[in-house]
Amino acid sequence: MSPVVVRILRTTRAQIAFGAIAVLTGGAVLAPLIAPYDPIAQLDLENLRLAAPSMRHWLGTDDLSRDLLSRIMYGARISLAVAALSVTLSVVCGTAVGLAAGLGGKTVDALLMRLVDTALSVPRLILLIVVLAFWSQISIPLLVVVLGLTSWFDTSRLVRAEVLSLRERAFYQAAVAAGAPTARMVRLHVLPNVAGPIIVAATLGIGQMILVEAGLSFLGIGIARPTPSWGRMIAESQEVMVNAWWTAAFPGCAILVTVLAFSLLGDSLRDALDPRA
Amino acid sequence: MADVLVDARRVTRDFRSAGDIFRRPQTIRALDRVDLTVARGETVAVVGESGSGKSTLGRILLRLLDPTDGTVNFDGVDVFALKREPLRQLRRRMQIVFQDPYGSLNPRMRVGDAVGEPLEIHRLAAGADLERRVRDLFAEVGLDPSYVGRFPHELSGGQRQRVGIARALAVAPDFVVLDEPVSALDVSVQAQVLNLLADLRDRRSLTYLFIAHDLAVVKHLANRVVVLYLGQVMEQGPVAPLYDAPLHPYTSALLDAVPTPDPDATREQTTLRGDIASYAGVGCVFAPRCMHQKKDDRCFSERPALRPFAEQRMAACHYADDPAKE
Incomplete structure (x- = not known):
């Protein structure tokens, strides 16, 4: 294993985060093989509605007699895939815009940053609701693209700020004095030095994105039914959760654990990527 | 003078602080019509306090920064007229060593x-x-x-x-700007690095522009010293006479600031008071902090020109006495 990975795994915090993410990802990837039931099958509307957690249904069932554990495992596939892909898209866009603003000169910088300011002044959820209102059916690729393209603004600012401070550093000036062309400057002197903050922001961003996706599903503008999604599982449990706490508690726990795990991982990465550590 | 390698004329650089709704943008003149020539093989020291414009000058010579006004010629070529490719070729011949050994390496x-x-x-x-x-x-x-x-x-x-x-x-390279190369180092290490720089210069026949904030460090390395204050040249000349009999009161003050290794030695000090401040635009830039006995109203109303003295020295002080004439 590379020294960085070893260094990251040195702390208990990182081990817990890694473990949680491994379990979540494993459960999501292997869901078709290990999930005890079909996540959308209504098992027995007569006898199994809102069954409490038991040996047969570890996390209980919902009011359509569907197995909650299976639904959470399948829901993880959606949540994790959408979050990971949209964060990737967002990081690529944000980095490109941030580099352009930081290196492109005053006019380019001013134009791009005013654009970002404008975008940031619109509340994220409102923006998403408005954009998603154009489609009647929301597919996974559509959701990824919309989430990715509406979340790079912060990253672009982060990258721009890092680039501007790098440009003042003596080693940057030394490379300019050596006659390094722009492409080389970006590849060797800029990207390696902004990679750390970007990776940390992306990791923390995955947790955020899971919350946003859950929020959208909760509001009924997520992935089309009947694909299970953590946010909508909570939404659907609203009327029954007083009598059947498990219908809201377990999907909520799934969100909590996932967001927390990525958050802890992000913090660990930040510490581990510091070359002086 | 021998073969001129670097020839800077009337180099001026303004920095503008960004204004906003509440503050007007301010212009700070970091360099004010500075002339500087460096002959091939020569080591010229540029000395001044923080804010005197010495690093700005070094960066302009290498075109790491654009001047507001003035020209820089390197080996007869106008550095600021060059297009990308010839500039890249020229960059091979001029290099820089930075002060901060932490920040200067990726x-x-x-x-x-x-x-x-x-x-x-x-x-x-x-x-x-x-x-x-x-x-x-x-x-x-x-x-x-x-x-x-x-x-x-x-x-x-x-x-x-x-x-x-x-x-x-x-x-x-032919020409190296040393931007306070030893200021951040321990004293024992400073001497080693200074010796290394001297050896390299002799071995590779380099031309140096040595930027420093005190006169002690440059004494053994430089041939000529240029003293800057608030972006203007106060005095310049060969090392030996400048150290023995400074013409400008600012040079005297800088020399007095050099610590003496003997703790019992009592010395006359013309300690500088106050900090480097801004220049009102009239009179001598140094006048507010000047300790010269003859300081008078003229110092506050008329800017002293940089005028020549014996032994190829120059100073910008109304009351500088030429030691050679006495």
Whole structure:
């Protein structure tokens, strides 16, 4: 294993985060093989509605007699895939815009940053609701693209700020004095030095994105039914959760654990990527 | 004078602070019509306090910064008229060593790669040849060649500064700007690095512009000294007479600030009071802090011209006495 990975795994915090993410990802990837039931099958509307957690249904069932554990495992596939892909898209866009603003000169910088300011002044959820209102059916690729393209603004600012401070550093000036062309400057002197903050922001961003996706599903503008999604599982449990706490508690726990795990991982990465550590 | 390598004329640089709704943008003149020539093989020291414009001058000479006004000629070529490719060619011939040995090296680049980078950029070496030349450069600046694979944070300040020097020398430049190369180092290490710089100059017949904030450091290395204050030249001349009998009261003050190794020695001090301030635009820039006995109203109303004295010296003071005439 590379020294960085070893260094990251040195702390208990990182081990817990890694473990949680491994379990979540494993459960999501292997869901078709290990999930005890079909996540959308209504098992027995007569006898199994809102069954409490038991040996047969570890996390209980919902009011359509569907197995909650299976639904959470399948829901993880959606949540994790959408979050990971949209964060990737967002990081690529944000980095490109941030580099352009930081290196492109005053006019380019001013134009791009005013654009970002404008975008940031619109509340994220409102923006998403408005954009998603154009489609009647929301597919996974559509959701990824919309989430990715509406979340790079912060990253672009982060990258721009890092680039501007790098440009003042003596080693940057030394490379300019050596006659390094722009492409080389970006590849060797800029990207390696902004990679750390970007990776940390992306990791923390995955947790955020899971919350946003859950929020959208909760509001009924997520992935089309009947694909299970953590946010909508909570939404659907609203009327029954007083009598059947498990219908809201377990999907909520799934969100909590996932967001927390990525958050802890992000913090660990930040510490581990510091070359002086 | 001998063959002129660097010739800067009336170099002026303004910095504008960004204004906003509440503050007007302010213009600060970092350099005010500075003339500077450096002959081939010569070491010229530029001395002044923080804010005197000395680093700005060094950066302008290398076109790391654009002047507001004025020209810079390097070996007869107007540096600021060059297009991309000829500029890249010229950059090979002029290099810089920075003050801060922490900031001057990319923390994510192995020091061997940092030294080899200028060679790669100018396609002077590649592969095994590049590796060999980097190791030779390490040896030349007194570093163990086995350090090539290390990262900057694994080296001491003095070692990092040697890496910075090796990187500057990699492309065999004619002219090197040394921007306070020893200011951040321990005194014992300072002497080693100064000796190294002197050796390299003799061995490679380099031309130096040595930027420093005190006169002690440059005494043994420089041929000529230029004293800057608030972006204006106060005095310039060959080292020996300038140290023995400074013409300008600011030079005297800087010399008095040099610590004496003998704790019992009592010395007359013309200590500078206050900080470097802004220039009102009329009179002598140094007048508010000047301790000269003859200081009078003229100092506050008329800007003294930089005028010539014996032994190729110049000073900008109304009341500077030419020691050679007395």
